[in-house]
Amino acid sequence: MQLSDLTSIIKAYDVRGLVPEQWDESVARAIGAAFAEFVHGETGATAVVTAHDMRDSSIPLSRAFAEGVLACGLDVVEAGLGSTDMLYFAAGSLELPGAMFTASHNPAQYNGIKLCRAGAAPIGQDSGLVEIRTWAEQEIDEPGSAFSRQPERVGTVTSRDLVAEYAAYLKQLVDLSGIRPLKVVVDAGNGMGGFTVPVVLSGLPLEIVPMYFELDGSFPNHEANPLDPANLVDLQAGVREHAADIGLAFDGDADRCFIIDERGEPVSPSAITGLVAVRELAKGHGTTIIHNLITSQAVPEIVREHGGQPVRTRVGHSFIKAEMARTDAVFGGEHSAHYYFRDFWRADTGMLAAMHVLAALGEQSRPLSDLTAAYERYVASGEINSTVTDQAGRVEAVRKTYGEREGVTFDELDGLTVTLPDGAWFNLRASNTEPLLRLNVEAPDAARMQELRDEVLELVRA
Known part of the structure; x- marks a missing residue:
């Protein structure tokens, strides 16, 4: 070899x-x-x-x-x-x-x-x-x-x-014993959530409705990748069918968790980052919160409003963990639904993030959609990939186009981030392993997001 x-x-x-x-x-x-x-x-x-x-x-x-x-x-x-x-x-x-x-x-x-x-x-x-x-x-x-x-x-x-010790440690970090009863639909995607969820969430005031808990590495029902909206469809239907309070979707190795509200609508991982950040800040054990640069602008705003110090990083767990260690941050979140906790050795755990959301929901009477509305301030495109052979050339074309406009700012922490005077922004990053450019767009409303998204994609795919 x-x-x-x-x-x-x-x-x-x-x-x-x-x-x-x-x-x-x-x-x-x-x-x-x-x-x-x-x-x-x-x-x-x-x-x-x-x-x-x-x-x-x-x-x-x-x-x-x-x-x-x-x-x-x-x-x-x-x-x-x-x-x-x-x-x-x-x-x-x-x-x-x-x-x-x-x-x-x-x-x-x-x-x-x-x-x-x-x-x-x-x-x-x-x-x-x-x-x-x-x-x-x-x-x-x-x-x-x-x-x-x-x-x-x-x-x-x-x-x-170690699974029992793991479960006990998580329950020590987030106490769910006193919350109101919740009905929770969990889609494990035939992955490891089907093994860990029954142990971690047992003995709590939760009615668990299991979906695809059978461990099966052939993934007979759908890919264990909740980042793809197609893989959330079954869970969304399950939440509506069972009139559940919340839905949880885990990826194959159960280190990421996506949240579905009581209407069957996905909750943005940026909103979950904001929600968990507020809970961690409330403990009074630290003020620094890490977020990557494609997370919603709402996250640093919310962190500051609650007395925290947001720190922006490149995309990728090694950068997040390094910044957490450097700054002694209490929590970090990525828009890909990786959530990092100082109390968990600065490692990422979707299960602990899910428990924080369950606690926040169960400690008050409002539905999840109401609870998370305060953390969803802008409209995002999600990540859009374009196959491009000349990545550097296309990025330069985008830079040139927007550089001719007044009030536009650039930064190159990770790829090219362009911020416009009306608060809309986008990030364009080249893949390290494939001939792809990855685009993320956020704007104050859906119409502006779509307009900016289409404008940038036309330049990228020209």
Whole structure:
């Protein structure tokens, strides 16, 4: 195997690819050895914790990875089935580096690994993933060649069921025991939410109406990707059919959660970011809130109104987590429905965000649509992708067009953000891995948003 092959599966934030076409157990074994060498060399780690999702390939890949770790003399704690945020809980509570085997919302033929340091600290392209990739490549070509030390022993494996401890920890952070009774429809998409929701939300004043809780990595009902509106249709119908108070949709590894109100309408992740931010600020344990640059402008406004300090970042969990660590932020949110909590080792957990929304809803009598209306101030387009071969040229054409207009401002924190005098704005970012330009538009009303969206798309797709 050549380095270019590993480059195709080891991305900016994680490992992701087709099984077995792009990676298999031999690759997993090499990555396990490289990861063990990396974390031992960096911090002297003597053990690694692993967990896996419900995909058919997850157990074989995770066990092969463990073999690589063991061969380097480190022990393995197998947490077994779990969500990605349960793995982060394990890495945080056990103070161990961790590896989660999942391809998140990707189709059935994919799998991947999300790696973290002890304490759930991120590992990405700029923070260790390149070294791990290089060592794994060397290990594939010549086993043992990448590593300078000879381990004195082969590691041992222990199994540890952590889901109950994970659930208890979340319930300690958000107390739902005293809320009014709520009917909650949950679409797990045949993913890991079907495993964690019954444990985390049990024993509470919640009537759970389950949808697609059967663990099935072939995703027979719909893709476990709630970012695509098509995958919310069943949940929206379920909320209306059961006259529920709220609907929750989890992605495949259950680290993201999307919210549906009692009318069956999606609640913007930016509104959820604002709502949870207000709750975290009310604790009085910190004032900094992180939001990425495609989150609604309502978020920094609301944060300031409640005495907080908003900090704007690039898109991507490694940037969010780095800023949370630098600023000691109490909470961070992304428009992709990733929510990060200082109380959860700065890691992202859709379950904890969902519990905050359930608490906010159940602590008062209004329906969810009324409750969230205060956090939905503007109209957003959502992310629109355009296939473009000359990305830089198209971005420059947009810059030139709007640069000729009075009162327009630019910034380049992540791609090109253009703010217009009437408060409307858009961000245009190039994909790191595909010939795509990603457009997000927000404006004071729907007509203005549509006008600006169509104007920019015409320039992009010219």
